[in-house]
Amino acid sequence: MPKEPLNIHNVATRAGVSAATVSRAFNFPDKVAPATRDLVERAARELGYQPNASARTLRTQRSRVLGVVLPTLLNPVFAECLQGISQAAAASGYAIVPVMTSYEETQEQQAVAQLLAANVDGMILVVSSPSDSRALERLRGAGLPYVLAYNAHPGHPCISVDGEAASAEAVARLAALGHRRIAMVSGTLAASDRAQQRYRGYLRGMAAAGLQAPPLVEVPFVATAVEALSRYLQTPTRPTALFCSNDLLAIRSMRAARLTGLSVPQDLAVMGFDGIAIGQDLTPALSTIAQPNHDIGRHGVELLVQSIARGSPPGAGDSLCLPYRFCGGESCAAAAGPAA
Amino acid sequence: MPKEPLNIHNVATRAGVSAATVSRAFNFPDKVAPATRDLVERAARELGYQPNASARTLRTQRSRVLGVVLPTLLNPVFAECLQGISQAAAASGYAIVPVMTSYEETQEQQAVAQLLAANVDGMILVVSSPSDSRALERLRGAGLPYVLAYNAHPGHPCISVDGEAASAEAVARLAALGHRRIAMVSGTLAASDRAQQRYRGYLRGMAAAGLQAPPLVEVPFVATAVEALSRYLQTPTRPTALFCSNDLLAIRSMRAARLTGLSVPQDLAVMGFDGIAIGQDLTPALSTIAQPNHDIGRHGVELLVQSIARGSPPGAGDSLCLPYRFCGGESCAAAAGPAA
């Protein structure tokens, strides 16, 4: 039983019309007589026909697919963002092709190349460093619409939050609680421009509060983060507050504190950054700078879809700086008074 | 500057050969003379040429794309699994198109229809109920290779763990700790066959331990889960141990306990199910049944890739039951002795 192909011709024959009419019935229902349309619709339904996306893409040069380049899904920030992208894309009739890069520049390049070959109509990317990215150069060269997410850079269209201001505010809040020894915890600083931006904000906030910033606590390896932090928290000059570059680090810091015998927030205040959902289900609930992860994805999609509709790629001028929200939580409290 | 199209013909001209030769140089490098191959490769590189995926797909009927149907990325279980899928797919030269269904059967159907039209070479799905799924019928009818993930069903190829046995074991361990009032907490039971499977295992485990199972605690809404659980934990006949249908529920249960003034694990033991990574960074670290989420995704991809290579879809006989791992954690302890 060699099943005959389910193409437009087949449907046309069954409906007693031409292929062109079937095509029109699908793409411009108004341009076809109601009676004919019914004929076509019935034939298509009976056969279970769906237009072939590849043929359509080949012919129209539009795939209705958006590429997404992300570091990883193991950090809920990006999972939440991708969820937002997915929903917004679906609402606009787009499919998505995500590619994970593990924070590696070479993988970013490969991802872009792969997605270009796949004929995506646009791309949303989170890169490690927009300044000198070969991947972005390539993209710009191709003239394909793209938007950066989370990254902030004057030369590219970006959906981001002002991480520097947010970090400065976070520090200010900790200072207002009476903390003076506020340390910043970060992953490898070089691996992410967000981390660097947040570090700048931290330094600014410390300066504004008239505090001296202790050395940055860099925790490069996830696997040993809790251990490293525990050791750090046992030093006699340990800080009374930690500002963490992201929520996962903040959660690990809380664990390190507990393992060290410190209670959060009484002995140690912990502030995160990102606003991942699970932070609010912990006890203590995580104090953090919440980014609108879902909306970052959504706005990225909308910017792309609009630009595709109007036929010109988004530019740096289309960048959007979304508001962040300070999320009180329970992991920060007033500093203990000096040992009286 | 009307940029000329970057097609195979163009490359051929520049290399001084025919389009067919360029095609061969890309697809069967051995079937072309080394000298000619160099010519083609150089021309392609200079032009930045990459074969057009849509045209290739149209011609060969193979897209090198796998569809993935998931409930949501907001539960880290699926994010971790998708990460595994993504890596395995990339390793085999496949791209992925994920579609989120919000646990809704109608969305599952749409997702399958959409992915079929997109010419994916195979699909990995997590559905709410395989037994009577219109989506799966459609898929089977199309003869497209597919695998279920997490779902277990004798009529379909599945990558899963024995959730019933695992649940029974979890209960046995709680019973061994001296707990007698062990309640199960679950989301909407009807929304997921996994939840039902785990509930069966719970009942079996209770029976085996000679314990009477209190009524199932169903927590349908995520937003009010902590509140509902807090109320539940204030009842005088509250259990001393909670077996939760998934880790997110377990985490919320721990928070509810704390809010109610109970400490975990001293006053209340909490056991989860899933093994999401973040559970191990909490304090107390989550005791749970860990599933190999990454590997579930990976095996799904490998099964599909193999079946595509051999030209026949996977069958129920190809199902894989992966081992789960009991993860000790810190959220379960011996039951407090009876008030002496």
Add this chain to the structure above:
DNA sequence: CTGTTAGCGCCTTCAA
């Protein structure tokens, strides 16, 4: 309003 025609870019016989 509908049909005819041509071609999107590629692969794959078939012939040379």
Add this chain to the structure above:
DNA sequence: TTGAAGGCGCTAACAG
């Protein structure tokens, strides 16, 4: 080893 030709399924001019 290479080239020529046809067609995958669809859409968009252009006729009618």
